[in-house]
């Protein structure tokens with residue numbers, strides 16, 4: 001998800017994360033907004049300055065991100081609100097430890113008024129935090145809860161830096177796949193899921209997107225430049241090769257999780273934002289059984 005033609009400070013920042021910031025900035029500006037992210041526009045503006053000061057090639061990438069935002073706005077903005085609702089639900093149910101995998105440029109710790117008893121841990125690649133922390137400091141942003149960042153690659157050993165950041169494996173955890181697992185190759189995505197299982201106390205929850213990747217590939221294929229920004233995601237093979245796959249609930253249930261599917265389309269309609277092209281996607285919420293023990 002990086003390109004050597006991007007501005008150096010943004011190399012390695014998933015440009016998809018900038019696309020998500022654009023989506024949140026657009027939503028925040030709407031009078032009927034589903035949520036507010038007061039920092040989204042600052043990320044977009046800072047990224048745009050760096051793209052404009054860079055190569056013509058970077059300007060092309062910027063234009064492609066804008067085209068992808070048009071394709072994804074409707075579904076992803078509802079997804080952001082759904083994620084916010086799940087976090088509020090988790091905190092109301094007493095969960096105090098949240099881990100966001102592929103946290104990107106979202107600012108839950110700052111914008112959801114989470115209580116100080118909550119520890120929210122964001123994990124993403126180091127280059128993303130180099131950019132994100134700089135913009136947050138410029139904005140004098142202060143989290144309402146305890147916030148830690150873990151600069152790590154999910155394809156390597158991320159559990160050691162997570163533990164160093166103060167993660168407590170004996171506490172029930174709210175794990176959130178913030179949109180990264182679908183980009184990983186299937187084996188890598190399952191290595192992440194197996195690590196989550198091993199680190200999950202009973203009653204932990206793991207929420208991840210179920211995205212029919214073949215339907216998504218059909219939508220993004222015609223977007224010029226999309227294959228560069230979403231490598232591996234614009235072909236029909238993505239469904240077989242990427243993410244946890246359609247049988248993820250069954251596989252998790254074999255290792256001590258129970259699962260529930262929340263379809264995006266009816267939830268979008270309940271927010272007054274019916275989807276024009278429902279894909280059948282949504283979120284799977286897995287709950288670690290009381291008698292499961294450590295994975």
Ligand SMILES: C[S@@+](CC[C@H](N)C(=O)[O-])C[C@H]1O[C@@H](n2cnc3c(N)ncnc32)[C@H](O)[C@@H]1O
Nearest residue numbers: 014016017020102104105106153154178179180
């Ligand atoms: C689609 S973005 C979503 C970000 C976030 N949900 C948001 O709304 O801003 C995916 C994120 O996954 C991160 N990512 C991609 N590959 C990763 C990896 N191997 N390890 C850790 N993070 C990764 C990217 O840097 C990016 O921030």
